[in-house]
Amino acid sequence: MERDEIKSILESLLFVADGPQSVQRLAEVLDPVDKELIHELLHELRQDFEAQNRGIRLVEIAGGYQLRTPKANAEAVKKFLGGRPARMGKATLETLAIVAYRQPITKAEIEAIRGVDVDGVITTLLERNLIRAVARKDVPGRPFLYGTTPEFLQLFNLKDLSQLPTLKEMEEISLPEVPAETTSVDQLEET
Amino acid sequence: MSTRVQLEFFEGPLDLLLHLIKKNEVSITDIPIATITEQYLATLELMETFSLDVAGEFLVMAATLIHIKSRMLLPAGDEEIEDDEGGVDPRDELVRRLLEYQRYKDAAAELEQREILTRDVFVRAPPPAEESGPRGFREVSVFELLGALKRVIDRLPKDSFHEVTLDKITVREKMTLLLDKLRQLGSVLFEGLFDEAKTRMDVVVTFLAMLELVKVRAIRILQEEMGGPIMIEAATGMDEAAERVVLDETEEKQDGA
Numbered sequence: 001m002e003r004d005e006i007k008s009i010l011e012s013l014l015f016v017a018d019g020p021q022s023v024q025r026l027a028e029v030l031d032p033v034d035k036e037l038i039h040e041l042l043h044e045l046r047q048d049f050e051a052q053n054r055g056i057r058l059v060e061i062a063g064g065y066q067l068r069t070p071k072a073n074a075e076a077v078k079k080f081l082g083g084r085p086a087r088m089g090k091a092t093l094e095t096l097a098i099v100a101y102r103q104p105i106t107k108a109e110i111e112a113i114r115g116v117d118v119d120g121v122i123t124t125l126l127e128r129n130l131i132r133a134v135a136r137k138d139v140p141g142r143p144f145l146y147g148t149t150p151e152f153l154q155l156f157n158l159k160d161l162s163q164l165p166t167l168k169e170m171e172e173i174s175l176p177e178v179p180a181e182t183t184s185v186d187q188l189e190e191t
Numbered sequence: 192m193s194t195r196v197q198l199e200f201f202e203g204p205l206d207l208l209l210h211l212i213k214k215n216e217v218s219i220t221d222i223p224i225a226t227i228t229e230q231y232l233a234t235l236e237l238m239e240t241f242s243l244d245v246a247g248e249f250l251v252m253a254a255t256l257i258h259i260k261s262r263m264l265l266p267a268g269d270e271e272i273e274d275d276e277g278g279v280d281p282r283d284e285l286v287r288r289l290l291e292y293q294r295y296k297d298a299a300a301e302l303e304q305r306e307i308l309t310r311d312v313f314v315r316a317p318p319p320a321e322e323s324g325p326r327g328f329r330e331v332s333v334f335e336l337l338g339a340l341k342r343v344i345d346r347l348p349k350d351s352f353h354e355v356t357l358d359k360i361t362v363r364e365k366m367t368l369l370l371d372k373l374r375q376l377g378s379v380l381f382e383g384l385f386d387e388a389k390t391r392m393d394v395v396v397t398f399l400a401m402l403e404l405v406k407v408r409a410i411r412i413l414q415e416e417m418g419g420p421i422m423i424e425a426a427t428g429m430d431e432a433a434e435r436v437v438l439d440e441t442e443e444k445q446d447g448a
Contacts, residue, residue, distance in 0.1 A: 067314065074310070074311050077313050094296060094299045096302070097295050114203060115292065154308055155308045156306075165301045168294055
């Protein structure tokens with residue numbers, strides 16, 4: 001097969017694919033094409049999309065490749081699709097961050113960090129398939145240990161967990177300014 | 192903006208404490224414990240005034256703060272403290288927890304900045320599920336189903352005497368008959384199910400048989416638009432699903448045939 005032909009097929013496969021596809025999977029279809037060549041062509045394909053400022057981009061997600069729209073087109077696409085995306089609350093996002101960085105982690109350990117009960121949030125995250133029980137911890141009660149799923153990587157545009165932004169060192173943590181428009185509790189009390 | 196919203200803003204006791212520390216512009220590593228405790232308790236009181244549920248965690252933290260405050264009042268060189276905790280600052284543990292929590296708040300904020308799927312970036316819509324039915328059809332609500340049932344019953348001859356007939360048919364038998372019909376036709380109108388029904392009992396038995404079949408996913412009930420005709424159709428895998436519920440009956444029939 002010609003180089004361009006393989007590249008064209010790769011584009012077709014990624015177009016019809018449901019979810020990110022591994023090079024392994026693509027290579028199986030294109031057998032006997034060399035995996036190295038597939039890597040190379042995917043890289044080219046990605047550059048093509050970018051160079052021509054196309055409406056789809058090739059992104060490395062959750063250990064595979066996926067076609068996605070660029071962020072610049074988000075408004076139009078959103079308008080076209082209608083419906084609003086499920087907004088993620090602060091509690092959900094914080095819990096998810098803790099699981100992502102500390103996995104595998106038990107519910108009790110998450111609660112120790114957040115200082116609140118996380119039963120409801122854990123259920124939501126499990127339902128949305130963003131976390132999963134990966135094992136049981138060998139302590140009394142054998143609680144579940146939770147970890148993130150490939151869907152988590154997809155949601156946050158991550159190739160793998162090593163792409164997560166580095167956690168700040170304790171010494172680097174500073175408290176952000178209180179936004180001016182926030183009514184303080186004291187002010188409320190006075191009114 | 193209502194006060195309630197403002198108060199629910201706090202995710203928990205640590206969140207509230209961080210807020211108070213920021214608001215007072217004090218150092219997290221040198222918390223003026225008396226001031227912060229006072230403000231913390233005042234906030235809890237305020238939350239109670241607005242009859243918000245003050246979760247147990249907030250109260251535990253209140254106790255912790257008061258405990259720290261009392262220990263701060265003791266002379267630094269107090270022997271009892273040194274025995275207990277080796278003379279460490281009683282605030283240390285709290286500071287560590289606050290920093291740890293802030294760390295993950297920061298991490299969460301960073302996650303939110305990423306290109307989030309279905310907010311910033313999109314993928315091609317997945318192909319429709321196998322069981323999505325013909326174009327434009329939607330699932331029927333139970334109320335519409337009951338409405339349709341009432342129309343069928345209303346159409347029954349009003350002047351029929353209440354007779355106890357010997358020609359009784361069980362729900363199970365009716366299920367088999369409905370399956371035969373669907374195997375033949377693929378799909379029928381809801382009203383078409385009741386063609387042979389002459390009495391209220393017939394209608395009810397047929398309706399129950401239909402519900403049973405829906406339950407085991409042997410058939411599907413669809414409607415093109417609200418108030419429009421209701422269609423009953425064979426689901427993919429109808430026979431396997433039906434087999435599980437009407438197996439006894441069909442076996443008997445086959446034996447007899």
